[in-house]
Amino acid sequence: MHTLSTADHGCTPPRIVIPDPYNAADDLLGRNLVAGRGSKVAYIDDAGSYTYDQLAARASRCGNALLGTLGLARGDRVLMCVLDCIDFPAMFLGAIKAGVVPIAVNTLLTERDYEYMLSDSGARVAVVSQALLANFAALPGRVPTLERLVVAGGDDDDGLEALLAAQSEQLDAAPTRATDPCFWLYSSGSTGAPKGTVHIHSNLIHTAELYGQEVLGIREQDVVFSAAKLFFAYGLGNGLTFPLSVGATAILMAERPTPDAVFKRLREHQPDIFYGVPTLYAGMLAHTGCPTAGEMKRLRACTSAGEALPEGVGRRWKERIGVDILDGIGSTEMLHIFLSNRAGDVQYGTSGTPVPGYRVRLIDEGGDEITAAEEPGELQISGPSSAVQYWNQPEKSRATFLEGWTRSGDKYYRNRDGYYVYSGRSDDMLKVSGIYVSPIEVESALIAHEAVLEAAVVGIEDEERLIKPKAFVVLKPGYGPGEAMRQELQAHVKGMLAPYKYPRWIEFVEDLPKTATGKIQRFKLRGI
Structure with a gap:
């Protein structure tokens, strides 16, 4: 099952036609096998490399384990607290292919956070990297709905490796629809309890084709490296959806993205595309080990999201590395970037202009749309990758997901050149x-x-x-x-x-x- 897309360049945004039934994992894995990329490397993690054939087989084993040994049914949820290694894409895609809903969560939280997320979601199974197990060990007895804790990365007889060894590499994709729940991401919870953000099957491929291909220009021969982790909506697109949509190769790094750790991967793997965040770019530029343009011969594109990129950081990076940073803004609710600068059209200090297929508007305190330049308002977005709801939070869902529009909670203004400038969170404005x-x-x-x-x-x-x-x-x-x-x-x-x-x-x-x-x-x- 594969998407068919036609791009009408110019004023008309790309139009993506999605068949029915549609399973996002079956599409992302299957399109590469059909295209003859089975022997091509899909992932390189800290332990080794994995071809598209190996990724597809491991994903099917994960899906079979969830449905068989672990006893989950279509629509059930599995919580994933997994470091960036082959186990993340394999389990995430395997669950989706099986019709199970994966919930990818931040690997840097506390036991209390995970207890809340497990209780809130009703996930019956949690897959946890061995290095993160301490924050989960006491939870099976405290969360009534949690039936099984599966440890990834260990040698235990009941760990993930042993579980997968007994499974078939063949799995028929669940006949899901494009509008069925596909996966969740929990919001950061900076203004209250984290919110389970529910995304549907079509959302992944929309971000891949509208931003990954149309704006970023990712292609089959690319090697990509995202310092932003896969549990983060930004990192999920960077390191999973985008490369798989075209058959590229992605580098995964389990450790935290310190400048030294990032420099090591940049020099060793020479990626074509690097995805970072403003804090990391600033830290890298201030570090004595920062590479030069001469060392990064293949690098052609860098992106930034998560927070506004300071103009000075962008300019210093371009001077040092010779490649512009394409700053943009996305959100957990919209899944990936919807406003972005573009190669050859970068205005540092701004988030650029709308990604093809997305519309934005600015709303004043009275609820009216702002049309004048330089006047700040709340940014709202209309686009095909919006989440459908917050789990178990109907009031917040109604307040955020309007009729065709999603409230960002960000203040922006449009400058006189038509580029959008970030002014802070609505509750941060002074x-x-x-x-x-x-x-x-x-x-x-x-x-x-x-x-x-x-x-x-x-x-x-x-x-x-x-x-x-x-x-x-x-x-x-x-x-x-x-x-x-x-x-x-x-x-x-x-x-x-x-x-x-x-x-x-x-x-x-x-x-x-x-x-x-x-x-x-x-x-x-x-x-x-």
């Missing part, structure tokens, strides 16, 4: 002297100073109980904190922005609180 101030704008100005590695800005009340910007700054090695540096940075911001936007207070810190996906957690700084 009102200073009665005028909205974007923390992102102040942070970008600070990061433009040669001494600043990272910055985060929040609103703090002054002695008159008026909101003013406060900055938390991480300095680069070789630069020291102190009053002189504080005054220098304040003067620097005043020279770049309107005077009322400068940070009244600057606190120098060793690091900033971040989510596992690299987003700065400004709400944690408000109480400091």
Whole structure:
């Protein structure tokens, strides 16, 4: 079962025709086997390489294990807390092919988080990497619906390897429909309990064809490496959906994406496409081991998402590596990037323009659409990859998923060139002297100073109980904190922005609180 797509270039967005029935995993695996790519390498992880034939066989074994030995039925859920290795795509695709719904979760959370997700989802089976087992070991007795914990990466007789050894490599795909629930991703939960975000079968291929192929230009001969992990909506497209949609080869890395770990993979595997996040790009540029353009001979495209890319970081990367970073914005709810810069059409400091097949609009506080340039509003998106609901949260579902539109919770404005500029989360915006101030704008100005590695800005009340910007700054090695540096940075911001936007207070810190996906957690700084 494969998608048929016709791209009408120009003003008309690509049109993707999806057959019925349709199974997303059967499509992504099957299209490569039909195209004769069975012996081509699909994945390279820390332990070895795996062809498309081997990936398809392992996925079928996973699906058979879920349906047979583990006793799951179509529509049941399996929670996956799996590091980036071959077990992730094999289990994720195997579950989908079998009609079981995988729930990929953040590997950096706590036992309490996982207990909540297991209870909320009703998952009867959890597949967990051995290195992460400590946070799950006590849960089978505490979560009534959890029947089995399967350990991946170990040698136990009841672990994943032993389980798969007894399974057939043949599995008929469940006759699912394009609109059936396919997989879940839990939102970060930065404003409350995590939300189980339900995606359908057609969503994966829509992101692959509309962004991966139309914007990024991924192709069969590419080697790709995503520092963003597979459990993250951004990383799932980068390292699974996009390469499988064209028969490319993806590099997987189980460890955390430190600059040293990323440099090792970049030099060893020489990818054509690299996917990162702003914090990582900044850290890599500040590191003495950062490669040069001469070392990265094959690299032709880099992307960034998860948080707005500071203009200075993008420009320094282009000068150092010789390749632009295509900054964009996506979300768990929309699955991947829907606003993006493009190769040959990059305006640093912006998120670019809508990806083909997507529409965006800006809404003011009164609920009216904003048509004027430079006027901030809440960003809403209409596109074919939107989630259908939050599990068990009807009120939040109704508030987020409108009739054909999805609320992002992000503030944006459209500049006079038609590019969209991020202004922060709706609840992060500051009102200073009665005028909205974007923390992102102040942070970008600070990061433009040669001494600043990272910055985060929040609103703090002054002695008159008026909101003013406060900055938390991480300095680069070789630069020291102190009053002189504080005054220098304040003067620097005043020279770049309107005077009322400068940070009244600057606190120098060793690091900033971040989510596992690299987003700065400004709400944690408000109480400091």
